[in-house]
Amino acid sequence: MRHSLPLAPQFYVTAPQPCPYLDGRMERKLFTALQGDGAQKLNDALSKQGFRRSQNVLYRPSCSDCAACMSARIDVSRFSPTRSQKRTLKKNARFVRRATSPWATEEQYDLFRRYLDTRHADGGMADMDVFEFAAMIEETPIRSRVIEYLDEESNELRATCLTDMLDDGLSMVYSFYDPKLHRNSLGTWMILDHIQIAQETGLPYVYLGYWVPNSEKMGYKAQFSGFEIYHRGEWQALDDPANFEADTHPLSTDPIAEQVANISIPDSRN
Structure with missing residues (x-):
């Protein structure tokens, strides 16, 4: 009888391209395919190590001369809403949540x-057509949900979030909302609602994507108590984001081979 060893995920690096968060810098990503029977386990394990999902790919920043971009999450047990966040909850009380299967x-x-x-008219997704949008929503090999928020009075769709179900929390893959309601702070409100879902289901974390110190685009994420970042190989509580400096030194990033060697991969045989 011939036995075959389990195939470990293969990791690759993207070509450098302009960073969308820090002017004058180049970004690069370390990534691997997400497929097969072990996709859910792999997504669970790598999400805990700073990776994010995009369709059938898991990736995390691996820039050659900068380590400013860090994965972020909220420790639900340490979260307490601010006065501003309580006002946001009250302002959007008329919206109702509807969780559906990942169907565009x-x-x-x-x-x-x-x-x-x-x-985001000048962003990387600005030219996405309906077929690419459908792929973003539907091409998922793991447990995912589309969470829609509808106006209770008009039944109109006002906000949507593509959410992955992890073994230790909820991962907000991508969210968008009605731009006419910018005063409602719907981006913040969807995070607050995901915290509530996590509390209701007993999950400890809500994963928010990436955070860059001093980036206006991402500043709102650090306004939540219980905020944590994945920094230098471990999750760290960040109680005062204003005092955290972006790590942009050329020697702040480990070599690719060392990064891959330090990634913990789940045993697919279990």
Whole structure:
């Protein structure tokens, strides 16, 4: 009888391209494919190590001369809403949550297009068509949900979040909302609602994507108590983000081979 060894994930690095967060710098990503029977376990394990999912790919920043971009999450047990966040909850009380399977709709795409055209017209997703949008929503090999938020009075879709279900929390893959309601702080409100879902289901964390110190685009994430970052190989509580300096020294990033060697991979045989 011939026995075959389990295949370990293969890791690759993208070509450098302009960083969307820090002017004058180049970004590079370390990534691996997410597929097969072990996809859920791999996603759970690598999410704890700073990786994010995009369709069938897991990735994390691996810039050659900068380590400013860090994975962020909220420790639900340490979260307490601020006065501003309580006002945001009250302001959006008329919206109702509807969790569905990861299936794209025309209504979602229309909202997505209005959001991009108003908020991120020059971003990397600005040219995404309806088929690419459907792929972003539907091409998932793990437990994912589309969480829609509808106006209780008009039944119109006002916000949407593609959310992954991890073994230790919820991962907000991508969210968008009606740009006409910018005063409602719907981005913040969706995070607050995900914290509530985590509390209701007994999950300890809400993963928010990446955070860069002093980046205006990401500053809102650090306004939540219980905020944590994945820094130098471990999760650290960050109680005062204003005092955290971005690590942009050329020697702040380990060599690729060392990064890959230090990644913990789940045993696919279990």
